[in-house]
Amino acid sequence: MSRPALIGRALALAVLYAAIVAGVVIFGQAGAPFIYQGF
Amino acid sequence: MTARARVMGIAGAIVLLASLDALLAWFDVFTPLLSSTRPTSLLASINRQMTDVVRALYRAPAGPPAIVVLGNSETEAVIRPLPAFEEALANAGAPAGTHVVSLCVFATAPTDAEVIARRLGPLRPRLVVVGIAPPDVGTTLERARDMPITRLLDTGFRDGLVPPGDVEARLDRWVRTVWHLYRYRALLHDLLRPPAERRTPGAFLDIVHTPAEIFVMSYGPERAEELLRLQATFAASGRFEDFARYVTELRGPDYLPGLRERWRDLTPQPVQLEALRRLAAHARDAGARPVWLLLPENPLLELDPEVGGEVATRAAEVAAVVRAEAEALGVPVIDLRTAVPPDGFLDLNHLVYSSGRLLPTLAAALAARGLLRAEPEQPAEEERRARDVAGEQDEAEREEVEGREGAERTAERRLFDRAAPRAPEPEDGEPERVIRAPQRVVPGDAVPEAAGEHGGRLSHRLAEKGLPGAA
Numbered sequence: 001m002s003r004p005a006l007i008g009r010a011l012a013l014a015v016l017y018a019a020i021v022a023g024v025v026i027f028g029q030a031g032a033p034f035i036y037q038g039f
Numbered sequence: 040m041t042a043r044a045r046v047m048g049i050a051g052a053i054v055l056l057a058s059l060d061a062l063l064a065w066f067d068v069f070t071p072l073l074s075s076t077r078p079t080s081l082l083a084s085i086n087r088q089m090t091d092v093v094r095a096l097y098r099a100p101a102g103p104p105a106i107v108v109l110g111n112s113e114t115e116a117v118i119r120p121l122p123a124f125e126e127a128l129a130n131a132g133a134p135a136g137t138h139v140v141s142l143c144v145f146a147t148a149p150t151d152a153e154v155i156a157r158r159l160g161p162l163r164p165r166l167v168v169v170g171i172a173p174p175d176v177g178t179t180l181e182r183a184r185d186m187p188i189t190r191l192l193d194t195g196f197r198d199g200l201v202p203p204g205d206v207e208a209r210l211d212r213w214v215r216t217v218w219h220l221y222r223y224r225a226l227l228h229d230l231l232r233p234p235a236e237r238r239t240p241g242a243f244l245d246i247v248h249t250p251a252e253i254f255v256m257s258y259g260p261e262r263a264e265e266l267l268r269l270q271a272t273f274a275a276s277g278r279f280e281d282f283a284r285y286v287t288e289l290r291g292p293d294y295l296p297g298l299r300e301r302w303r304d305l306t307p308q309p310v311q312l313e314a315l316r317r318l319a320a321h322a323r324d325a326g327a328r329p330v331w332l333l334l335p336e337n338p339l340l341e342l343d344p345e346v347g348g349e350v351a352t353r354a355a356e357v358a359a360v361v362r363a364e365a366e367a368l369g370v371p372v373i374d375l376r377t378a379v380p381p382d383g384f385l386d387l388n389h390l391v392y393s394s395g396r397l398l399p400t401l402a403a404a405l406a407a408r409g410l411l412r413a414e415p416e417q418p419a420e421e422e423r424r425a426r427d428v429a430g431e432q433d434e435a436e437r438e439e440v441e442g443r444e445g446a447e448r449t450a451e452r453r454l455f456d457r458a459a460p461r462a463p464e465p466e467d468g469e470p471e472r473v474i475r476a477p478q479r480v481v482p483g484d485a486v487p488e489a490a491g492e493h494g495g496r497l498s499h500r501l502a503e504k505g506l507p508g509a510a
Contacts, residue, residue, distance in 0.1 A: 006041070007047075009048070010047030010051055013044060013047070013049075014047070014049075014054070015052075015055065017048055017049060017051075018052040018056050021052065022059070025221055025224050026224050026228050
């Protein structure tokens with residue numbers, strides 16, 4: 001693989017991996033932020 | 040795909056995520072993402088309020104030093120609409136352009152407010168007003184763990200006043216302390232994908248509204264009509280059962296049982312009293328004067344068949360303890376407990392939202408205590424003593440926060456700290472401790488009756504209105 005192709009592929013992977021992590025962190029959460037107690 | 044490309048991709052992803060975290064730490068990325076409308080459900084509103092808190096703590100508002108308000112929904116109901124509050128403050132003698140910054144978050148206790156208050160330095164406030172209701176002071180450690188700020192925002196590596204309940208909670212706390220993306224995940228979630236629900240215009244909270252307008256905006260015309268009908272039924276009968284029906288329709292079936300649960304066996308909790316002490320110390324560290332606000336109490340709650348008989352006694356006990364703490368710390372107390380008659384309340388513990396009913400009274404009370412003067416006061420000798428009492432462990436946590444938030448903010452804050460003496464540094468290995476202040480009744484400085492009918496006991500007030508329960 002040529003150097004530019006390697007860098008391009010690594011960059012694409014970096015964005016993909018970072019997006020996956022960020023997506024799972026932000027959208028993978030579950031549950032209410034607190035327990036309701038008649039507020 | 041080569042292994043080398045994958046390794047470089049992982050490394051690049053780590054760099055990208057670290058850059059995103061630096062962005063979240065240093066810049067307000069929330070404001071550009073804000074919707075022009077606000078949510079109406081409780082949980083989404085809490086997330087929106089936490090977003091507003093995070094946004095507010097990035098920098099001070101323009102104009103003279105601001106008045107910061109901390110508390111939960113009951114405090115929020117007193118201080119809205121903020122423009123009307125600012126106008127009332129200006130009329131009472133506050134410097135022109137003084138802003139009010141609400142850091143109130145629904146369903147929180149003083150232990151949550153204490154976490155927020157550790158970061159008040161960049162706001163450079165003049166006053167830090169904390170709204171206090173008896174159930175807030177009665178919030179147990181176990182319940183405090185489940186409250187929004189403690190559960191979601193940055194509580195630091197140390198145990199603080201509310202230690203995590205188990206290993207998982209401790210790990211969660213550590214991760215959100217160092218990783219902003221994780222810490223703000225719920226807030227970013229709602230910004231990027233707002234919950235599908237009825238929403239109100241963003242400026243709705245900035246204008247005085249009648250209950251009917253609020254009902255229509257929040258629940259739609261049909262439900263608003265039903266709520267108004269139930270309200271009228273209660274007004275005609277005066278029976279608590281009718282009010283319970285109205286409030287259950289308004290707030291849902293969990294409201295009344297939840298409120299009763301918070302009043303049942305209510306006793307002042309040492310952890311919340313310590314949070315109030317630390318709140319006072321944090322305010323002074325930020326160059327502000329702390330003020331405690333005893334929030335209006337709805338006399339109708341005393342008619343509740345399950346907890347009504349205990350309400351007056353327990354509320355008085357909490358007020359006495361808070362006043363004693365305030366005296367020991369040199370914190371001014373504004374007592375609004377009896378300032379509003381039942382018709383000023385939306386339910387059993389909140390004023391009618393955005394009514395602005397108490398704002399002139401509150402502004403006048405602040406002015407009467409000399410708290411609106413343009414020049415910040417030098418802390419009096421008693422305040423120095425109070426800092427010595429309340430600031431020790433608190434100082435260690437504040438330093439930890441500052442260390443993480445970077446040199447620039449720390450430098451900015453220390454510039455302000457010069458005006459106020461610092462509490463002594465904690466000794467190494469000093470255990471977390473709760474300091475007990477003398478618990479005795481001190482002379483009151485209640486706000487003059489805004490309603491003109493709260494001078495006597497509840498039974499007399501009820502007799503005047505011809506309601507059941509009158510003496």
